[in-house]
Amino acid sequence: MVKKKMSGNIRVIIVDDLPETRENVRKLLQFESDIEVIGQAGTGEEAVQMAKEHQPDIILMDINMPGIDGIGASQQITESVPTVQIIIMSVQSDPNYLRRAMMAGARDFLTKPFGGDEVVAAIRRVHDKRPFITAKSTSKIPKLFYRPKKSTTEIQSKLTRLEAETTFLNILKLTEKIELFSHSLTEGHLVDQMAQITAGMAHDLRSPINLIITILDSIDDQEISSSPENIKKHILRVWKRIYYCKWLIDNFLGVSFNEQHSRKTISIRKSIEFSLNLIKPRFISAEIKISIPYYLKLQTDSRVFDLLILNIITNAFEEMPEGGQLFISSAKNETDVSIIIEDSGSMGPPEYFRIGYSTKPAHCGLGLYVAKRLIEQQLGEINFYRSSILRGTKVVLTFPRNRSFRQEFLELQDYIIHTHNKTLDNYLTYLEEKLNKFRKSTISEKNKEYISKEFKRITLNFARNLYNELSFVDSAAKEILSQINSLKLSKAFKKITHNCSYSQLLVRNMIEIGESTNPSLSSVNVASIIDEVLELLERKIPPQLFRINWDVDLTIGNIEADEIQMKQIFMNLIKNALDAMPNGGVLTIRLSQIKTFILVEIKDTGVGISNENLSKLFKLGFTTKPNGYGIGLYSISTIVKKHRGRISASSQLGKGATFTVLLPINQTGVLT
Structure with missing residues (x-):
């Protein structure tokens, strides 16, 4: 209406x-x-x-x-x-x-x-x-409305806020990458490799996590207050854990993303208290003192600020494994606001800011690297000192009080025109060419091996941590579902478990990069698994755009396989098929039996795949999608091989593609 x-x-x-x-x-x-x-x-x-x-x-x-x-x-x-x-x-x-x-x-x-x-x-x-x-x-x-022609400088200074900020972030991103490559070719190539994953992950993982947060935020306070105490505690745990999941994802994406910022006035103390409330239960109790007035405000992006503070405080807690003291204060003058975070732990080495640096095997080592990037994007700076009060680390975060991206952009534009004698477009081209020269530089086999190893370690640690958190959210949500009578709460937490399952399958793709786990075999029904996957992807399959054709041999029984890994296979294949049909189409699913094997075909009527790309489909990192990250089909092929099966693809450009999976019915000779 x-x-x-x-x-x-x-x-x-x-x-x-x-x-x-x-x-x-x-x-x-x-x-x-x-x-x-x-x-x-x-x-x-x-x-x-x-x-x-x-x-x-x-x-x-x-x-x-x-x-x-x-x-x-x-x-x-x-x-x-x-x-x-x-x-x-x-x-x-x-x-x-x-x-x-x-x-x-x-x-x-x-x-x-x-x-x-x-x-x-x-x-x-x-x-x-x-x-x-x-x-x-x-x-x-x-x-x-007609405007007379102006000089290049005048026109460029009249760019919209969105255009100016986008241009500024692009220049910042290119300059940062050039500095990184200049300092270390190895680190530059490592960040480049990780950037490919983070670009595609932005929507794939953020979307279901943000939807869970939206669902939790939309639950009526009265519904929660009228629930038993144990249900209230479970809901609070779900809320904290899902925000922790969001932090993990944003941190991983922060390795290479330069994001557009929504600046607003925030209370510094309230943001710090939010961060402490989220992560303090994970660490041994520390004596915490906050000496920041509630009225002290800052004009910044609240999401970026929260992520930055979470990273610094988490690092402080980790430097005090047996407990200690944490002192958070502030200082300001006419131009800047500073936040000082001091701990009584051990002061780390200069490698703190290096990507992947961590003293703990299960950690990604991204927090301080990302923190440095984030504060620079906020036009501020970060410095580390020895704390004279607590004898540990003293971190000083300095933010400009009255600077805006518009001001920064205009000064940058003036610098480019007068120092480099270039227009903004020409300067962007110049930076891109300079970066490409670094990217084409050769590196030793030893460094290539290091990049591959670090890439897999960081990705695997991130995926494991996120998967564990999602598992907790899923278990807590199911526990709530088993105890509540409210239809509204029941509907909300069913959606939460639905989105957790979807997210977990995406994360398992990343786990396949770094470790090879043997299938946990059980008796599974492939048709039922595909039906569950279609339910998880329901939002992506509006009936007015898509038609699903089933062609199933009803005599097929169960097969011996890993149930979760089967869901991974068919979610990736069906999701890819839907992506190949942006304007809708027909998805055909065929199941048949050939001797001691089951044959599954996933066919779409999409754009198709070129012969040149067909041979590259199952290689790690290869993708034909603008924002793909080249993990899904690699993960599928790894799982199929573990199940002693085969996977192949055929296609005709403009008419669609067909993926065929052949799986043995029995793995051990006896179905349980």
Whole structure:
């Protein structure tokens, strides 16, 4: 339903394939007297149609949707209804996404999850800066108000906030990579290899974790308060653990991501207390003293700030394995705010900031490396000293009080033009060429071996830690389900277990990179497993876009296999098939028996795979997706080999692809 226009209101349409997300965004806007949500859409196609029919002022557009995605829908809307201003909403904040969003016509970009202040500010900002369009025009697309030509410098300084921040982050990213390669070719190649994984993981893992957080946040306080005490404790544990999962993911992504920031005013002390509440139960009790007034505020990105503080405080606790003292204070002057974190542990070596550095075998060694990147992205700096009070480590985080990305961008632009005599585009090209020279530099076989080993160690430790946390969340959620009578809570925690299962299967792909585990064999029904996988992927298979054809030999019995690994195989294959059909299509699943083997075919009507790429499909790191990370098919082939089976692929460009899996019915000769 779409509301009629009320005079003076900013008319908004919310577009997201998740009803829960649409409803939460609507709630964030419901008390704003000048903003009116006139409708909601669940697909890109619906968004295009509603924009044409109702011509809203603003559309809040999710990127990742089945069928036409948010960027494709934005492009169509911008071309057909240029008066509509689009704000992209996504868990993905990589500059490549920002660039694509801008090219499609987006005016701003919000990173999920965001708060009410952020979305309201973005709506008003975009609405206030909307371009003037002439009332009379003979062309199909009205002409923008004529502006006389200006010099290159003047035009560049008039870039939108989104364009300026994207350009700034791109330059920062390239400069940082060049400095890294200059310091160590080995570290540069290691970060490059990890960047390939993190780019694809952004949506794959953040999406279900953020959805769980959204579900928890939407649970009525009254429902929780009326629950038994043990249920309340379980819910609190789930909340803490899922935020810890989010921290692990954001930390891993922080190795290479340069994200767009949503700056707002935060209470420094409240953010620190949030971090302590999240991680303190994991460590032996320490005496903690916070000497920061609640009124001390900072203009920054709250997500980045929380991650930064979590990393520093976690490192402090780890330096005090037997307990100790933690003292957190602040200082400020006219230009800067500093946060000082002192512990009574042992002071670490200068290698602290090196990627992968850790004194603990089960740790990734990413925390301080990521912390350094994050604070530099916030235009601040981090320094380590010996604490004169507690005799341990003293970390000083310094943030500018009145600096903005816009100011930084303008100064950077001025520096580039006057020092390098280049336009921004030319300077970006210059940096890219310089970085490519480093990437082409040869490294020794010994260093290649080190990179491969470190890559697998870091990835495996991250995946194990995350998998363990997700297992706890899943177990706690199932325990809650077994004890509650509330239909609302039951529905919420069923969704949580559903998203945990999906996330765990994704994480197991990463575990396959670093360790080879033998299958845990049991009697499993392949058709039932595929049905469970389709249920996990239900959100990606809207019936109006996809048709599923089953062709199953009903005489097939169970096979002897690892149940979880079978789910990995078929989730990856079906997910890839759906990705190959961005505008919908037909998914065909065939199960048959050939002598002592079961044959499974997953066929799509998608874009197909070239002959050149068919031979590379199962290699680690190979992907044909713009944001793929080349793990899924490698993981599948590893699992199939462990089950003494075979996997193959065939394709015809423009007509689709077929993946065939052949698995023995018996592994040991006796089915249990």
